[in-house]
Amino acid sequence: LNIAPYRYFFMLLISIKPTLTLQPNWSEIFRGETVTLRCEIQGGGGAQWTYEWRPTRNSPSSSEYRITPADSSRYSCRGTGNYLLTQWSDYLSLTVCNRVGNKGSQMIHSYYGLCDAWQSVHPNCREYTFFSNVHHSSGLFLCQLVFMFTFTSTADKPRATLTPVRTVLPAGGSVALICSVSRSVGWKFNWFRQESVSSPAQLIRTNEPDGVLRVSEGGVYSCRGGRGDPAFYTETSTEVNPDPLWSNSDKAHFFS
Secondary structure, three states: OOOHHHHHHHOEEOOOOOEEEEEOOOOOEEOOOOEEEEEEOOOOOOOOOEEEEEOOOOOOOOOEEEEOOOOOEEEEEEEEEOOEEOOOOOOEEEOEEOOOOOOOOEEEEEEEEEHHHHHOOHHHOOOEEOOOOOEEEOOOOEEEEEEEEEEOOOOOOOEOEEEEOOOEEOOOOOEEEEEEOOOOOOOEEEEEEEOOOOOOOEEEEEEEOOOEEEEOOOOEEEEEEEEOOOOEEOEOOOOEOOEEOOOHHHHHHHHO
16 A cells, blocks of 8 residues: 555644745845755754755755755745644745846746746846736736846856946055945955956955955956855956056156
């Protein structure tokens, strides 16, 4: 007798609801990044829990679920053990920013699913504009959303932004360069310098947490952000070339 389809009939449904958390706790992630979902159960009288996940595809039976999601989705978990069955946790929504396509191109995308999963999640990835037509399905709160995307990026990865506080490097002084990644957190920054535009880039700083570099010599500078384990890197920023001002002694030496 195969009792697998009936195994929940022999379990006691209890009122405990697990807590589902995200590590690292980023509000949005980019396609290719890896994060960990953690299901925590308080109480249960020392039960040895086995964990279930939604969505179920390739999900583990452990309390941690390491994922590299390709699309925005919602996740939930619950525990079974000692003939006990917990409630499902509240859903945790992951926003995955998909930046694919040619710059300026348009694409129509249709999605049929839970309304709040898209209405509350997708507006956070504002690298494009969209228009939606929402059609409610009776009773089930399902929607069909039709999006028109106008892409402003040509890659899956975000691009770091490099901004000089000023563009002129004073004689004997320094200029602050600021590297950032729009609307996201948790980045550390690598810095590169070239002697000239045609020379190869050399890595001069790694894993700088504050995104600020003070430079006192001329050259061509760029940066990129990285975060997570394994590390996920942004596209390298556009280059910045602070123009040095000559001191009077430099001018005298050059024109002598």
